[in-house]
Structures are given as structure tokens and as C-alpha cells.
Amino acid sequence: MFWTIAVVLTLVTMAVAIYPLLRKERKIESANAYDLTIYKSQLKEIDGDVERGLIDGAEADAARAEVARRLIGAQDALDKESSEMRPNHDSLSSEEDSGTSNLKFAVVVIALLIPLLSSGLYFALGSPGLQSQPLQARLSKPPEQQSLTELVASAERKLARNPDDLVGWKGLAPIYARMRRTEDAIVAYRNILRIEGESVEALSDLGEVLVIQDAGVVNTEALELFQRANLLDAKAPKPRFFLAIALGQEGQEREAIKKWQELVDDSAEDAPWIPFAKNQIAALEKRIASPTEGNDGNASSAAAGSGLANPSKEDVQNAAEMTAEERQQMIEGMVSNLAERLNSDGGTPDEWVRLIRAELVLNRPDMAAKTVTRALDALQSDVEGIEKVKAAARSLGVSITQ
Amino acid sequence: MIIELGHFMLVLALALALIQSVVPIWGAQTDDNRLMAVASPLAILQFLFIGLAFAALTNAYVTSDFSVQNVWENSHSQMPLLFKFTSVWGNHEGSMLLWVFILAIFSALVGAFGNNLPPKLKANTLAVQGWITSAFLLFVLLTSNPFHRIANAPIEGRDLNPILQDIGLAIHPPLLYLGYVGFSIAFSFSIAALLEGRIDAAWARFVRPWVLTAWGLLTLGIAMGSYWAYYELGWGGYWFWDPVENASFMPWLCGTALLHSAIVMEKRGALKVWTILLSILTFSLSLLGTFLVRSGVLTSVHAFATDPSRGVFILALLIAFIGGGLSLFAWRAPMLKQGGIFSPISREGSLVFNNLFLSASAAAVLIGTLYPLALEAITGAKISVGAPFFNATFGPMMIPLLVAVPIGPLLAWKRGDLFAAFQRLFVALGAAILVTVLCYSLIDGGSAMAPLGIGLAVWIMVGALAEIQLRIGLFKLPIAKSVSRFVGLPRTVFGAALGHFGLGMTLLGLMVATAYQSETILVMKPGDHAAVSGYSFELGGFREHSAFNYVDLIGTFKVTKDGKEVTELHPAKRVYTSRNMPTTETAIYTIAGVTQLYVSLGDKQDDDGIGVRIYYKPWVTFIWLGCVVMFIGGCFSLSDRRLRIGAPARKGRAKEAAGTA
Amino acid sequence: MSRKQKRMMLIGAAGAVLFAAVGLILFALQNQITFFMSPSEIAEKGVEPGQRIRLGGLVMDDSVVRSDNAHVTFVVTDGGAEIKVAYAGILPDLFREGQGVVTEGALNADGSFTADTVLAKHDENYMPREVADALKEQGHWQDSYGKVQAN
Known part of the structure; x- marks a missing residue:
């Protein structure tokens, strides 16, 4: 459809540009003839002014004399022109020849320039085939055709109209969490808790996102939520998991080990939290053995090991690396080299975008988010570069922190 | 698809503009009517294409199509519909597209209604318009393309800069551009005359309506901008000698001079060379204004586009057009025939006086605007040239000019009588x-x-x-x-x-x-009174109100005079949520159409108080009403049928004249 | 008068007007301009108390003190030096701690600054150019100060 219209437009354009060249030649009026008519109308205006009494007789006569002088001048020039034209009548045909060859040349140039230039430039600059995406249409598409952001936005709009829609909040909350929109996730889980009332799931889900927001620390509010959940169902693993972490963070290592061990004992062999729990136990035991020793370099235990009161973001990230295989570690090494270079020396917008992509590939969205922030910082004066990075971040689903 | 078609049409328009730049001139040089005849249809088709491209972009804004980067950057789905329209040109890319669109409108008008022009003049004029259009289309397409797309469209836009979400600023740029770009026609006519080496008798008559149009719209645009600054910035000021204001004021001064010198040229055939030079200078100043605003070289409250690569492009355009125009002038102007003579005390003399002072004051404004930039580029010292400079230079130059205003029209052409004029x-x-x-x-x-x-x-x-x-x-x-x-x-x-x-x-x-x-700046708490020029302002209280994409903190002021209630004013501090950016919403009450009471809110203090500015501005609306009257004056002149006598049914008569010879 | 005389007279008059205009402009450029300075430059070069200057920099965090009748004081810094500014009036919309500001006024004998005009950036992506330059000179541009507000 687009191409059909584009071709039609191009053809119309060519037709409009070429049509005047194919008409019969007409004689051009001499510019002096135009002048002549102006002077004549000026004479008339003077008469009109006299009639209306705007200028007096003497002034009018002077003005008339001046215009008349110019009129005669123009008439003379016109006469001279036409007398020059007549004897030249014979050479007209040769002139016509050169005229026709000029025309042919012009037609060819126009016929080539319009399609070539327009298609060439458009291919270089445009995004052919990309459909328009009016917001309303995007949001009212059937859900299976919507992208994640569109799904979220249409759900948000529905919820804005009907804030008590439990199903809506339940659908949205985990998506927020997955998209790392922690603030929004907290709001969503709070709403679920408000509508549904206290349940183990609602309490512990809200607690979990609060922990995520606080970079892995189980703060007072989260702790209270997990405790309430634990009261409702002492067997539910999620509250127990976080309560154990909280104990470790409070420095009650022995208590924590006990809770972890209970959790491991009560769970099935293949429960997803088993490896983490075992790691925790090992790390906590090590800490009891040598309390001064902090991070022993073993990234896998770092989260618990150094997370006395306030594990830093780096610790949490180190912990996130514990699943990394060796090969991935190698890639990570390369990426971190790039990151180091960009951080210290800066780089082009494209390099920053590459780094952001790489970090996403390594499944480290918060790293990527930080890189976006750093890139925006480093690119400071390069407005276009900033836009590029932002656009890339948006399209990759990385949030841009303010 | 619509948006891509818009993009494609813009590219097609460039192809058309390039052809229009070359073929008609070639025709004029070889006396070939057919080559010259290409100009008009091309100009009209270009206008259509650029107009449709503009419409496509507008459509993207109205439907919140965030797959268009420009829309995403400058719009928001919750914005009121009006501002979705106006944000099309509330940003760099869109406003440049508007610039080119207006250029195309003017070219198309010459193409469609210029049948009374001598063919060569018309062909050359349209070709020069073609140069300008090509240059700016290239600028738009290559450095400021509003049709860039984002593959994964975001779901919400970043909102238009809040200070631009205002009806005054919505209308102000198009008016200014109509003025700026309108002067391009005078420029093109001048270049055409220089190319041909002759000035037709009707030249001034053809140019005057365009100059009048451009001048009138520019007058209105400047007034609108001034009124916008007055109520939107909340400082109660209407003219700051800000470089961006100067950028629009310089072409106005020069254009006013041009308006007057064109009269002399039309009536007496004198001042031809000067008028040609003035029209080149006026458009040059318009281009300079565009450069100053669009390149980001300025430190200014208005500057909302900053990108050096664009700056270099516009600078190159500036040098090409101004340098080229002036060189052509220096080369060809001596060939032009001089016109009638006049004594210093005469209508012509008074208009020369007018021109002298207007161009000198334009030069003063130009120097005041560019000096800081030049000084910084050369020595690195940073200075600001503000109101004191302009008051000391522009002010004194205006006085003789203003004194002479009523006298000029009363002097006779050629030789006038000053004493008699004073008597009258x-x-x-x-x-x-x-x-x-x-x-x-x-x-x-x-x-x-x-x-x-x-x-x-x-x-x-x-x-x-x-x-x-x-x-x-x-x-x-x-x-x-x-x-x-x-x-x-x-x-x-x-x-x-x-x-x-x-x-x-x-x-x-x-x-x-x-x-x-008179003005008062103070901190008020609910229940407090303030007295300004006999009016008493009582702060009733505050309330919060949220609408569209902002939240207002609205203060209620009861205004009384001698115990009688005059009005209630509701100034607000508005915060645009998506950018967390505050703006001031002034409340103004106009007494008898001329005097204004003006209240704006400052910051909320720690203790329930709030900063308040109250102004009593006597007769302040005259400033802008005067501009509106000037604009109406321009319209009156424009409607004079004598300006159009250029002649439609000319052909027959011209032939007749040639035949009788 | 002959044609030539008339023309000479015209040119003479034009010359006189232009001469006067140039004189005015030069005079005004000597006396009516204000220099922009950062706190460090003032500390280095010294400025006569009472001379009108523009002072630009960042509003230091926690330095804004408001008192009665819209009087306010704050500290302007460029990382190298600090100057206390007193101002009576309403601060512009975008005046914020940690953000760029340009003030116009004069230095007092005690080294503080009394401003009669305060300009803040008018767009959140926009830092007054002089301020940005002054900060760059002091090497503080890349710090958190100069962070472009994403979004």
C-alpha cells in the first residue's frame, strides 16, 4: 500500500514537473511592456488623486511630467526591442533547435532526479514498512497482539478507572516486578493486600518487593509483613526464607542457620531455594568461625557474608553472579573491560548502547540501568547521543533513573 | 503509514525544490518560456507536499504515536488536545518543518498569483525561493528530521516543556515565522532583480504587499511574545532585551525601514539600490534570528534547542545566503539605474531620515546581541549586554525618529515645506x-x-x-x-x-x-492583606487542583477598592507532574481595558506563607493594543487596490501597446 | 541645489547619524555591560565592591535561608569558592538547591553579594551556559552537579 502510494506520488510529481516543458512555446512579453502598463496606471492614479482633491494642480502636473518621461522611455525601449526582433527572424529556427535540446536535457534530468533522489534519500532516512502506532489503537488491540509495555499500559488504564480490580492488580504486579519497576510493583502489591485482605501470598509478595527495593535488605516493614504471613501459615516457605535472611542480616547467625536448616529439611529435594539456603548456611558458618573476615572472594557467599546490616548494591550483584558459569564469566570479563574503559575514558553513544545490550544479555538489568545513567552522565553535552542511549534503553526495556 | 508517507513527501519536496532552483533561472537566461513555466506548478506542488508532511506529523501528535521519536520527546497522551496540536512546533524539529512549510506557502502564493509579474522576474524570484527551500529542507531532513521512528514504541511521551504549554506561546512562533519567512519574498525579488540586472517599474509595487504582510505578522508575533513573557514568566516584565527577542526585533526594525523605502521607490523611482540592499539585509536578519534561536549559541530563557551540529549547518546557510546576497549586490548594484531626485526637506527626505535611524538602531541592537558572543569567542570573557546598553543606545536613536513621525507624511514629494508642516x-x-x-x-x-x-x-x-x-x-x-x-x-x-x-x-x-x-513583593499567609495603589488584596487561602498533566496550587485573592469588591484573582503555582517542573500561572484583572492588576505566586514558605508579587500596571495593555493597531494599519495598506494594479488583463493591452509602436 | 550637492548633503547627514550611532554604541559598550564571573574568579581576581556583575554557579545544598518579607539568602558555589548572596524578592520557578543559577548585582564590602535579579535555568535540561563553563573550569562538571536530568 505504502509503496503504491509512493510510486503514484512520484509519478504525479514527475508529470507536474515535466508537463510545462512539453507545451507549445509562447512568446514572452517584454519586461518593458509590463513597465509601460504600470506607468499608464500611475498616470490614472494621479488623475484620481486630483479628482478627490488629494493633491493640487501644480503637484499633479509635476508628477504627471515625471511619469510621462518614464513612459516614453519605456516605449522607446520597447520599440527598439521589437525592431531588433524582426531582422532576426531567420535565426529563430536555430534558436528553437537549441531550445528543444535544452528542453530534452531538462526532461531527462527531471525524470531521473525525482525518482532517484527521493527514493535514495528516503531509503537512507526513512523507516519504510514501519506502521503508524497511535496510542489508542495500540491499547485496544487484543491482548495476544500487544507487547509487554502495551499490555501493562492498557492494564494500568483499566485500573486507573477501576482501582478495585483485584484480577488486574494480580496480573500487573508480577510483571512490574519482572520489569524491575519496583516502585510500581510495591503499589500493586499494596493494592492486592488492601483488596484481598491478609493472606500469606499477599503479605509475602509485598515483603519480597520491598526487599528488592531496599537492595536485598529485609527492612522493618518487610520483616513485619513476613512475620504476619508466618503467623497465618507457619509452613509457607517464602516467609520462612526471608525471615532467615533477616536473621542473618541482624547478626544472629546461629538462629539463622537453624531456620535455614529447618527450611531445607521441610522442603522437597529440588525446591528452587535449596541451593541458596545451603550457600547461606555455609557462609554463615564461615562467619561464625572468623567473624572479622568479610568477603572472602567467593562471590556466591558474599550476599550473606558481608551483608551484616547493609549489604551494598555491589554485594547483591555479586550474589546475582553466583549462577554464572565459567564461560559466562569470561564474557563478563570482556564486558567489564569495556565498562571500565567507558567509565574512565568515556566513549561513543554506540559503545554505551553495546555495553547496555551486553549487560542485558548477561541478565543484569540493574547493571544495565546503572550503565544508562552513567552513559547519560558521560554524554552530557552530546544531546543526540543522549537521545540515542535513551531510545535504546527504552526499546530494551531498561528503566531510566532520574 | 501516514507518517512514512509524510516523510516521503518531504523528500519529494526536496527534489522539487532542487529543480525549481535551477530550471527557471536557466529559462530566464535562455529566454525559454517553457523552462520558466516550470516554476509555478513546482512551487504549488511543493506547498502541497510539505503541507501534507506537516499534517502527517500533526496527526502523529494528535493520535499520540510514540513510535515517532519527535512525538515521544515532546508530547504526552494526557495533554489537552490543543497542546497536542501546538506541540508540533513547540520543539526544534517541528518548528523547522513549520518554517519550511511557511516558506512553501509564500512561494506557492507567488507561483499561483504572480501572473501579473514580468515572466523573467517571476521565474528568477521563484528560483531563489527554491534555493532557500532546498537549503532548509536539507537542514530539516539531515539534521532535524521530525520523522525519525523508534522501533519499539514507548507507551508514554516525555511531555512538552511546560512553559510552552500555553496558548500565547502556541500562536507566537507561527506568527513570528510568517514574518521572518515573509521577508524571504522581498529577498528573492531583490536577488532576481540583481540577477537580471534590471528593476522593473512595478518591482516596488510587487514587493510592497509581501513586505507589508511579513511586517504586520511580525509585529503581531513580537507583541504576542511580549505579552506571553509578561504573564507566563510572572515577573511582570514585557521586554527583556533578551537575545531571542532581539532576534525578532532586528528584522522588524529593518523591515519597517524597508516598508518606508519601498514607498519612495514605488512613487518616485528613487532609493532603488538602497531598497534592494534593505530587503537583503532584512531577510539576512531573519536568518540570523533563526540561527541565534535554533543553533543554541545563546544563553537565554527561550533557548530550547541546543545542538552544535545543527548550529554549524545553519551558520553555513547563513553565510551562503547573506554572503552570496551581498556579493551579488556589490557586483550588480552599480548596473541599476538611479531614479528621481529630491531635496532633503521632502517626503522622500523624511523617509530617508526614517531609514537612517531605523537601520542605525537595528545596527545597535545587532551589536548588542552579537558583541557578547564575539567577545567570548575571541577573549573568553563573558559579559551580558542587557537593558542598560539598549536604553543608552536604542533610546536616544529613537527620539529623533519618533519626533519626525507626524511630520514626514505632511511634507510634499520632491520639495517640502517644514514650517508649513509644523503649522498644520x-x-x-x-x-x-x-x-x-x-x-x-x-x-x-x-x-x-x-x-x-x-x-x-x-x-x-x-x-x-x-x-x-x-x-x-x-x-x-x-x-x-x-x-x-x-x-x-x-x-x-x-x-x-x-x-x-x-x-x-x-x-x-x-x-x-x-x-x-507600583509593585509589592511580600510573603503572605491566608488572611493577610496587601495594599497596592489603592487596591487591597486579601489572600483567602489555597487549594490544590489537578487537571490533565499538571497539579495547581491555587491562591484566592479578594481585591477591593475603598471597601468595594473589585474582583477575585486566582494565581497558581503549577507543577507538571511528568517532568516535575513548576511554572507560574499569573492572575490578571484588566480595569477598563487598559490598566492591569497582576498577581503571581512565588514559593511556599516553611510556615504556611507564600511569596506573592502584586503589580499595578497602569495603561499597560496599550503596549500590545498599539501593536494590534499597527497590524490593522498594515492590513489596510495591504487592501489598497492600487498595490494590486500590477495588472491581470495586462497581456492584451501590452500587445496592443507593442502593436501600435 | 544641484543633484550632486543634494546627494552630498544626504551622504553627509547619513554620515553624521552613523557617526553619532557608533559613538553611542561604543560609549555604551564601555559603561553599560556587566561581566559574568564565577565565585572562583571573584576570589582570584577580586572585584570592586559596588561594581555590577553577574555571578553564576550552583546553589549550594542546604544553604537557602528564607526570612521575612521574601528576603532570602543562599550560597553560590562553583566548587572552588563560595559566595553568600542576599536577595529580596521572589525566586524564579526553577530555583532549586543544587541547580545552576545566575544572579545580577554587586559585591558588598564584606565579600557577600547583594542581588537584584536572580535567573534560574528555564528548562530542566538547560543549564545556563556561563554556569556550565564556569563549572567545567573548576572540574565539577562531571560530578553529580552536572547530571543531566534524564527524562
């Missing part, structure tokens, strides 16, 4: 002196400057009326005769008188508002 103006002179003395004696204290300025304004206004009175012989001839003369008076005479009267009004407003305003 005795009423105006008397009124001016009376008002000056009254002001001086009634308002004690304060300098004599304000009364003198007010007297000068009265002199200009009464002088403008006196001109009409003299022309129609009112009080001298029988009433019936005066009326019939009044009806038959050429529209240009009304236009000139209105223009001058409006100038007087603006001056009056400036003088009175500056000299006799």
Missing part, C-alpha cells in the same frame, strides 16, 4: 505640550523623562489623526465634502495613519506603565 500640526504640538506639562505637574517627584515620553506619544497619535483631518479637509470644507473625501481616501493613507497611531499607543503604554506602575 499645531494642534498635535499643543496637545503634546499640554499633556507633558499636566503629567509633570500632577505627578510630583520623578524625572521629567516620563512626561516627555508621554507627550511624545500624544504628539505621534494626534499627529496621525491630524494627517487624516488635513487630507479630508475636516473643519475647513463642508462636512459632506469631507465625508466624501474620507471615503475616497486611499487605503494606504489610512494604513500609514493607523500604523503611526498604533506606534504612539505602544509608546504611551510603555511610558505610563513604566513610570507609574
Whole structure:
């Protein structure tokens, strides 16, 4: 459809540009003839002014004399022109020849320039085939055709109209969490808790996102939520998991080990939290053995090991690396080299975008988010570069922190 | 798809503009009518294409299509519909597209209605328009393309800069651009005349309507910008000598000079070379204004586009057009025939006087605007050239010019009588002196400057009326005769008188508002009173109100005078949520259409108090009403049928003339 | 008068007007301009108390003190030096701690600054150019100060 219209437009354009060249030649009026008519109308205006009494007789006569002088001048020039034209009548045909060859040349140039230039430039600059995406249409598409952001936005709009829609909040909350929109996730889980009332799931889900927001620390509010959940169902693993972490963070290592061990004992062999729990136990035991020793370099235990009161973001990230295989570690090494270079020396917008992509590939969205922030910082004066990075971040689903 | 078609049409328009740049000139050089005839249809088709491209972008804004980067960056789905429209040009890319679109409108108008132009003049003029269009289309497509797409469209836009979400600023740029770009026609006509090496008798007549149009719209645009700054920025100021304001003021000064010199050229055939030069300079200043605003070289409250690569592109355009135009002028101008002679005391002489002072003051503004940039580029020292500089240079230069305004129209062409002119103006002179003395004696204290300025304004206004009175012989001839003369008076005479009267009004407003305003800045708590110029303002309280994409903190002020309630004012502090950016929403009450009470809110203090500015601005609206009257004057002149006599049914008569020879 | 005389007279008059205009402009450029300075430059070069200057920099965090009748004081810094500024009036919309500001006024004998005009950036992506340059000179541009507000 687009191409059909584009071709039609191009053809119309060519037709409009070429049509005047194919008409019969007409004689051009001499510019002096135009002048002549102006002077004549000026004479008339003077008469009109006299009639209306705007200028007096003497002034009018002077003005008339001046215009008349110019009129005669123009008439003379016109006469001279036409007398020059007549004897030249014979050479007209040769002139016509050169005229026709000029025309042919012009037609060819126009016929080539319009399609070539327009298609060439458009291919270089445009995004052919990309459909328009009016917001309303995007949001009212059937859900299976919507992208994640569109799904979220249409759900948000529905919820804005009907804030008590439990199903809506339940659908949205985990998506927020997955998209790392922690603030929004907290709001969503709070709403679920408000509508549904206290349940183990609602309490512990809200607690979990609060922990995520606080970079892995189980703060007072989260702790209270997990405790309430634990009261409702002492067997539910999620509250127990976080309560154990909280104990470790409070420095009650022995208590924590006990809770972890209970959790491991009560769970099935293949429960997803088993490896983490075992790691925790090992790390906590090590800490009891040598309390001064902090991070022993073993990234896998770092989260618990150094997370006395306030594990830093780096610790949490180190912990996130514990699943990394060796090969991935190698890639990570390369990426971190790039990151180091960009951080210290800066780089082009494209390099920053590459780094952001790489970090996403390594499944480290918060790293990527930080890189976006750093890139925006480093690119400071390069407005276009900033836009590029932002656009890339948006399209990759990385949030841009303010 | 619509958006991509818009993009494609813009590219097609470039191809058309390139052809239009070359083929008609070639035709004019080889006397080939067919090559010249290409110009008009191309200009019209370009107008269509660029217009449709603009419509496509507008459509993307209205439907919140965030797959268009430009829309995503400058719009928001919750924005009121009006601002979805206006944000099309509330950003760099969109406003440049608007610039080119207006250029295309003007070219198309010449193409469609220029049949009374000598063919070569028309062909050359349109070709020069083609150069400008090509250059700016390239600029738009390569450095400021509003049609860039985002593959994964975001779901929400980043919102338009809140200070631009205002109806005043919505209308102001298009008007300014209409003015700026309108002068391109005068430029193209001049270049065409220089290319051909002859100035047709009708040249000034053809150019004058364009200059009038551009000048009138620019006048309105500047007034609108000034009023916008007045109520939106919340400082109560209307002119800051900000570089961006200067950028629009310089072409206005130069364009005003051009307007006047074109009269001399039309009526007397004199000042041809000067008029050509002025039209080149006026458009050059328009381009300079575009450069200053669009390149981001300025530090200014208005600068919302900053990108050096664009700056270099526009600078190159600037150098090419100004340098090229002036070089062509230097080369060809000596070939042009000089026109009639006149004595220094004459209508022509007065218009030369006008031109001299207007161009000198434009030069002063130019130097004041560029000097800081040049100084910084050369020495690195940073200075600011503000109101004190312009008051010391522009002010003194305006005084002789303003004094001369009523006198000029009363002098005869060729040789005038200054004494007689003064005699005829005795009423105006008397009124001016009376008002000056009254002001001086009634308002004690304060300098004599304000009364003198007010007297000068009265002199200009009464002088403008006196001109009409003299022309129609009112009080001298029988009433019936005066009326019939009044009806038959050429529209240009009304236009000139209105223009001058409006100038007087603006001056009056400036003088009175500056000299006799009063202001109070204080911290108020609910229940507090403030008294300004006899009016009492009581702060009732605050309330929060949220609408669209912002939240307002609205204060309620009860205004009373002598115990009687005058009005209630609701100034607000508005915060645009998506950018967390505050703006000031001023509340203004106009008394009798001229004097304004002006209240704006500052910051909320720690203890329930809030900063409040209250101004009493006497006669302040005259400043802008005067501009509107000037604009109406321009319209009157434009409607004068004599400007159009250029001649439609010309062909036959021209042939007849040739035949009888 | 002959044609030539008339022309000479015209040119003479034009020359006189232009001469006067140039004189005015030069005079005004000597006396009516204000220099922009950062706190460090003032500390280095010294400025006469009472001379009108523009002072630009960042509003230091926690330095804004409001008192009665819209009087306010704050500290302007460029990382190298600090100057206390006193101002009576309403601060512009975008005046914020940690953000760029340009003030116009004069230095007092005690080294503080009394401003009669305060300009803040008018767009959140926009830092007054002089301020940005001054900060760059002091090497503080890349710090958190100069962070472009994403979004």
C-alpha cells in the first residue's frame, strides 16, 4: 500500500514537473511592456488623486511630467526591442533547435532526479514498512497482539478507572516486578493486600518487593509483613526464607542457620531455594568461625557474608553472579573491560548502547540501568547521543533513573 | 503509514525544490518560456507536499504515536488536545518543518498569483525561493528530521516543556515565522532583480504587499511574545532585551525601514539600490534570528534547542545566503539605474531620515546581541549586554525618529515645506505640550523623562489623526465634502495613519506603565492583606487542583477598592507532574481595558506563607493594543487596490501597446 | 541645489547619524555591560565592591535561608569558592538547591553579594551556559552537579 502510494506520488510529481516543458512555446512579453502598463496606471492614479482633491494642480502636473518621461522611455525601449526582433527572424529556427535540446536535457534530468533522489534519500532516512502506532489503537488491540509495555499500559488504564480490580492488580504486579519497576510493583502489591485482605501470598509478595527495593535488605516493614504471613501459615516457605535472611542480616547467625536448616529439611529435594539456603548456611558458618573476615572472594557467599546490616548494591550483584558459569564469566570479563574503559575514558553513544545490550544479555538489568545513567552522565553535552542511549534503553526495556 | 508517507513527501519536496532552483533561472537566461513555466506548478506542488508532511506529523501528535521519536520527546497522551496540536512546533524539529512549510506557502502564493509579474522576474524570484527551500529542507531532513521512528514504541511521551504549554506561546512562533519567512519574498525579488540586472517599474509595487504582510505578522508575533513573557514568566516584565527577542526585533526594525523605502521607490523611482540592499539585509536578519534561536549559541530563557551540529549547518546557510546576497549586490548594484531626485526637506527626505535611524538602531541592537558572543569567542570573557546598553543606545536613536513621525507624511514629494508642516500640526504640538506639562505637574517627584515620553506619544497619535483631518479637509470644507473625501481616501493613507497611531499607543503604554506602575513583593499567609495603589488584596487561602498533566496550587485573592469588591484573582503555582517542573500561572484583572492588576505566586514558605508579587500596571495593555493597531494599519495598506494594479488583463493591452509602436 | 550637492548633503547627514550611532554604541559598550564571573574568579581576581556583575554557579545544598518579607539568602558555589548572596524578592520557578543559577548585582564590602535579579535555568535540561563553563573550569562538571536530568 505504502509503496503504491509512493510510486503514484512520484509519478504525479514527475508529470507536474515535466508537463510545462512539453507545451507549445509562447512568446514572452517584454519586461518593458509590463513597465509601460504600470506607468499608464500611475498616470490614472494621479488623475484620481486630483479628482478627490488629494493633491493640487501644480503637484499633479509635476508628477504627471515625471511619469510621462518614464513612459516614453519605456516605449522607446520597447520599440527598439521589437525592431531588433524582426531582422532576426531567420535565426529563430536555430534558436528553437537549441531550445528543444535544452528542453530534452531538462526532461531527462527531471525524470531521473525525482525518482532517484527521493527514493535514495528516503531509503537512507526513512523507516519504510514501519506502521503508524497511535496510542489508542495500540491499547485496544487484543491482548495476544500487544507487547509487554502495551499490555501493562492498557492494564494500568483499566485500573486507573477501576482501582478495585483485584484480577488486574494480580496480573500487573508480577510483571512490574519482572520489569524491575519496583516502585510500581510495591503499589500493586499494596493494592492486592488492601483488596484481598491478609493472606500469606499477599503479605509475602509485598515483603519480597520491598526487599528488592531496599537492595536485598529485609527492612522493618518487610520483616513485619513476613512475620504476619508466618503467623497465618507457619509452613509457607517464602516467609520462612526471608525471615532467615533477616536473621542473618541482624547478626544472629546461629538462629539463622537453624531456620535455614529447618527450611531445607521441610522442603522437597529440588525446591528452587535449596541451593541458596545451603550457600547461606555455609557462609554463615564461615562467619561464625572468623567473624572479622568479610568477603572472602567467593562471590556466591558474599550476599550473606558481608551483608551484616547493609549489604551494598555491589554485594547483591555479586550474589546475582553466583549462577554464572565459567564461560559466562569470561564474557563478563570482556564486558567489564569495556565498562571500565567507558567509565574512565568515556566513549561513543554506540559503545554505551553495546555495553547496555551486553549487560542485558548477561541478565543484569540493574547493571544495565546503572550503565544508562552513567552513559547519560558521560554524554552530557552530546544531546543526540543522549537521545540515542535513551531510545535504546527504552526499546530494551531498561528503566531510566532520574 | 501516514507518517512514512509524510516523510516521503518531504523528500519529494526536496527534489522539487532542487529543480525549481535551477530550471527557471536557466529559462530566464535562455529566454525559454517553457523552462520558466516550470516554476509555478513546482512551487504549488511543493506547498502541497510539505503541507501534507506537516499534517502527517500533526496527526502523529494528535493520535499520540510514540513510535515517532519527535512525538515521544515532546508530547504526552494526557495533554489537552490543543497542546497536542501546538506541540508540533513547540520543539526544534517541528518548528523547522513549520518554517519550511511557511516558506512553501509564500512561494506557492507567488507561483499561483504572480501572473501579473514580468515572466523573467517571476521565474528568477521563484528560483531563489527554491534555493532557500532546498537549503532548509536539507537542514530539516539531515539534521532535524521530525520523522525519525523508534522501533519499539514507548507507551508514554516525555511531555512538552511546560512553559510552552500555553496558548500565547502556541500562536507566537507561527506568527513570528510568517514574518521572518515573509521577508524571504522581498529577498528573492531583490536577488532576481540583481540577477537580471534590471528593476522593473512595478518591482516596488510587487514587493510592497509581501513586505507589508511579513511586517504586520511580525509585529503581531513580537507583541504576542511580549505579552506571553509578561504573564507566563510572572515577573511582570514585557521586554527583556533578551537575545531571542532581539532576534525578532532586528528584522522588524529593518523591515519597517524597508516598508518606508519601498514607498519612495514605488512613487518616485528613487532609493532603488538602497531598497534592494534593505530587503537583503532584512531577510539576512531573519536568518540570523533563526540561527541565534535554533543553533543554541545563546544563553537565554527561550533557548530550547541546543545542538552544535545543527548550529554549524545553519551558520553555513547563513553565510551562503547573506554572503552570496551581498556579493551579488556589490557586483550588480552599480548596473541599476538611479531614479528621481529630491531635496532633503521632502517626503522622500523624511523617509530617508526614517531609514537612517531605523537601520542605525537595528545596527545597535545587532551589536548588542552579537558583541557578547564575539567577545567570548575571541577573549573568553563573558559579559551580558542587557537593558542598560539598549536604553543608552536604542533610546536616544529613537527620539529623533519618533519626533519626525507626524511630520514626514505632511511634507510634499520632491520639495517640502517644514514650517508649513509644523503649522498644520499645531494642534498635535499643543496637545503634546499640554499633556507633558499636566503629567509633570500632577505627578510630583520623578524625572521629567516620563512626561516627555508621554507627550511624545500624544504628539505621534494626534499627529496621525491630524494627517487624516488635513487630507479630508475636516473643519475647513463642508462636512459632506469631507465625508466624501474620507471615503475616497486611499487605503494606504489610512494604513500609514493607523500604523503611526498604533506606534504612539505602544509608546504611551510603555511610558505610563513604566513610570507609574507600583509593585509589592511580600510573603503572605491566608488572611493577610496587601495594599497596592489603592487596591487591597486579601489572600483567602489555597487549594490544590489537578487537571490533565499538571497539579495547581491555587491562591484566592479578594481585591477591593475603598471597601468595594473589585474582583477575585486566582494565581497558581503549577507543577507538571511528568517532568516535575513548576511554572507560574499569573492572575490578571484588566480595569477598563487598559490598566492591569497582576498577581503571581512565588514559593511556599516553611510556615504556611507564600511569596506573592502584586503589580499595578497602569495603561499597560496599550503596549500590545498599539501593536494590534499597527497590524490593522498594515492590513489596510495591504487592501489598497492600487498595490494590486500590477495588472491581470495586462497581456492584451501590452500587445496592443507593442502593436501600435 | 544641484543633484550632486543634494546627494552630498544626504551622504553627509547619513554620515553624521552613523557617526553619532557608533559613538553611542561604543560609549555604551564601555559603561553599560556587566561581566559574568564565577565565585572562583571573584576570589582570584577580586572585584570592586559596588561594581555590577553577574555571578553564576550552583546553589549550594542546604544553604537557602528564607526570612521575612521574601528576603532570602543562599550560597553560590562553583566548587572552588563560595559566595553568600542576599536577595529580596521572589525566586524564579526553577530555583532549586543544587541547580545552576545566575544572579545580577554587586559585591558588598564584606565579600557577600547583594542581588537584584536572580535567573534560574528555564528548562530542566538547560543549564545556563556561563554556569556550565564556569563549572567545567573548576572540574565539577562531571560530578553529580552536572547530571543531566534524564527524562
